[in-house]
Amino acid sequence: ELIVYISSKSGHILELLYDERRVIKIHRxxxxKRSNGSTDKITMANGPSIGICAFTCTSNFSITGSxxxxxxxxSNDFTHVYIExxxxxxICGLMTSHDQTRVLIATVSGTLGILNLVNKEHINLIRAHTQYVTDIDYDDTRKQMISVGQDGTIRIWCxxxxxxxxxFTAERETPVIVTYAPNRQTFACGFDNGTIKIFxxxxxxxSAEITHHTIGITGLLYAHNGGRLISSDEEGNLCLLDANDSYKLQRTVAKALSTLRKGITTLSIxxxxxxxxxxxxxxxxxxxxETNSLNQTLRIDISSCTLISNDRRSITSTESxxxxxxxxxxxxxxxTTNFKLLKFDSYTGKLLNIINNIHKCTFDCLTLSSDSQYLVTGGDNMIKFWDDANFQSFVGHSEPIRKVFFTDDNMHIVSIGDSIFIWDVLAWTTPRPALLNNIQSTVPSKSNFIVIIHERIPILSTLDNNGQPRNPPEPFQYTQQTNGHTARAITRSLSNSELDKNLSTSQGQKKINNKKSVTKQIDNIPMIRRHFIQRINHSQLAKVN
Incomplete structure (x- = not known):
């Protein structure tokens, strides 16, 4: 007979005969165990229950995630618990392997792991931000990245x-921007409530909490020596802080920045x-x-810029x-808002060049290699790799790209948005493939990326509510169940009238949502997996000198 199991968040599992469409058992x-020795009749509505969020079963056992x-x-009769x-x-998802020796486990925090039911070992496959990634910074000395997301977490990656x-997680505030401090073992993080914290x-x-701003932080950067910290907020205010003097406020410029564009990094050093x-x-x-004083050195009005072309023609640009x-x-x-890129001399303010049609619908971010040879732009949910006026497009993100940058050695590009991507730049070393006679290449001879999707990753150190470190509990613990098992099921058959009555009383149990301001620690995490995007044969092309 084919049996169908139905689980509920109230802690009940119903067994139904599929052919007869009849409930035969209800497990709670x-x-x-009850510690007070009560002999009261147990109904479906009273007493504590295990809220079931995920369920799967095999011919030998059943698995619940709560x-x-x-x-x-x-056990399939729910009288014994073999593993916890x-x-x-x-838990939000469960799936067993075909040989019934492993189970795939997904949690609401963005983890995906495999539990070996034979040796009781757990392997993490994926751990990442569960919502949009808003900012990221890279430290070439320690070869680390730090990211923040709308899920309220700050994560440090190797x-x-x-x-x-x-x-790191925080209560009642969301991190929106982050930056490493040069030559220091610290980083600064700006929050949506205007607070800046130094970790x-x-x-x-x-180590420090800065409250000069009263609204969300939009810009945050250190001077190269780490002695000054510049910040901006959603009202356009600009602040200069002395990092060598407990982040004392040095100067404030009110309404210095334009506030029309939201979600774009505002400051550039x-x-x-x-x-x-x-x-x-x-x-x-x-x-x-000037970075150290905020004294103005140059102001460029881009609404009326004039470019003199090589043939002495005058081109006027009216942009925002x-x-x-x-x-x-x-x-x-x-x-610009018209998806153009204007190039100015940063010393004189002279307009040097105009590149049209960078993207079609959105223009979100850009970066250059350290020798200015290659330009990378993000927009239209894709990345464009530019060599002069020519480009090649790469698709990977499914949402707008928030930030993109080269690593210090120019061998990788990091982009963020719906997730974190690391791209290998092959334009520096890959030779151009030889083509047979009378055959024309269908791939632009620019460059190619190998995309690496950051997939997983757990946790280190913890902080309590007072900002002090503490040792977190183990992420998961296994206990072999015997006669004194900690979880149990109560099974009995019900009449149809009793079933209808009791089912109506078990609806609408509220979800439990516990948020803790802690940092969690997990070791022995496997390496990330690399996913390669192969477009056509001979697609690994490099710049031709």
Missing amino acids: LLPI NDGYVRVW AKHDQA FRTGKQLSE ELSTSII SPDGKHTAYVGPTEFVVTIV ALFVRFAPNRQLLVA
């Missing part, structure tokens, strides 16, 4: 292996660290200031700016 799963983070392996595995968050080294990497404590550029005070003006970036070759790049 309880987390502990909102308390436990995965339990039961504790996870950090509620760039070489893809392991997550640390995870110590070695001790995982908060020059390669020598002496100047900072931003769009403001209106969307038609680009301003350059989205964002601005410094280039390594003393140029200043300005992205």
Whole structure:
């Protein structure tokens, strides 16, 4: 006979005969034995229950995943528990292998792992942000990345292996922007409530909390020596802080930045660290200031720029700016609302070049290699790799790209949005493939990327509510169940009238949502998997000198 199991968040499992469409048993799963010796009749509505969020069964056993983070392996009659595995968050998915020796487990915190039912070992496959990634920074000295997302977490990753080294969470506030401090074992993080917190990497404590802003942080960057920290907020205010003097406020410029464009990184620092550029005070003006004092050195009005072409023709550009970036070759790049890229001399403000049609619908971010040879832009949910006026497009993101940048050695590109991508740049070393006679290449001879999707990764250090480190509980613990098992089921048959009555009383149990301001620690995480996008044969093409 074919039996169908139906599980509920109230802790009940119904057995139905599929052919007869009849309920034959109802099991109620309880987390502990009754300690008061009560002999009261147990109904479907009273007493504690195990809220079941995921369920799967085989011919030999059944597996439940609950909102308390436990995965339990039961006998098919639900009288014995063979294995209990504790996870950090509620379980949202279960699937067994064909040989019934392994189970795939997914949690609401974005983890995906495999539990071996034979040796009771657990392997994490994926751990990542569960929502949109809003910012990321890279530290070439430690070969680490730090990211923040709308899921309210701050995560530190090992760039070489893809392991997550640390995870920080906070209550009642969401991190929106983050940056490493040069030559220091700290990083700064800006939150949506205007707070800026300084974290110590070695001790995982908060060493400073800055409250000069009263609204969400939009820009955050250190001077090259780490002695100054510049911040901006959603109202366009600009602040200069002294990192050597407990982040004391040095200067504030009110309404300095344009506030029309949301969700775009606002500040850009020059390669020598002496100047900072931003769009403001209106969307038609680009301003350059000294990093150490915020004194204005140059202001460019892009609404009426004139370019003299090689044939002496005058080209007038009437634009409004989205964002601005410094280039390594003393140029200043300005992205416009008409999807153009304006190149200015950052010393004189002279318009040098205009590149049209960078993207069709959105223009979200850009970056350049350290020698200014290659330009990478993000928009239309894709990345474009530019060599002069030619480009090649690469698809990977399914949502807008928030940020893109080259690593210091120019061998990789990191992009964020719906997830974190690392791209291998092959344009520097890959030779152009030889083509047979009378055959024409159908691939632009530019470059190709190997896309690496950051997939997983658990956790390190923890903080309590006072910002002090503490040892977290193990992410999951196994206990072999005997006669004194900690979870049990109560099974009995019900009449149809009693079934209808009791089923109506078991509806609408509320979900449990526990948020803790802690940092979690997990070791021995496997390396990330690399996924290669192969477009056609001989697609690994490089720049032709």
